[in-house]
Amino acid sequence: MEQQVDIETVVLEGGSCVECSSPTITYVVKCQKCGYVETHRHTVSLTRGVTEVVTVQCEKCNHKQMVKIRYPR
Ligand SMILES: [Zn+2]
DSSP: OOOOOOTTTOEEESEEEEEOSSSEEEEEEEOTTTOOEEEEEEEEEOOTTOEEEEEEEOTTTOOEEEEEEEOOO
């Protein structure tokens, strides 16, 4: 049984969504310091009520930031 992710309810901080039409979303990281958008795509499976937190480092300026993906119940 496939459950569709409602794009309106997925909260993505520190990145932008590339593919958000299934329980697995694909996003790219955008540096909050220099604005560089990584070409590498990250894929994460979402579980309702669970916030995924990923620490990433900018390829360009080495700024470390957290990416949070929240999928509310
Ligand atoms: Zn940067």
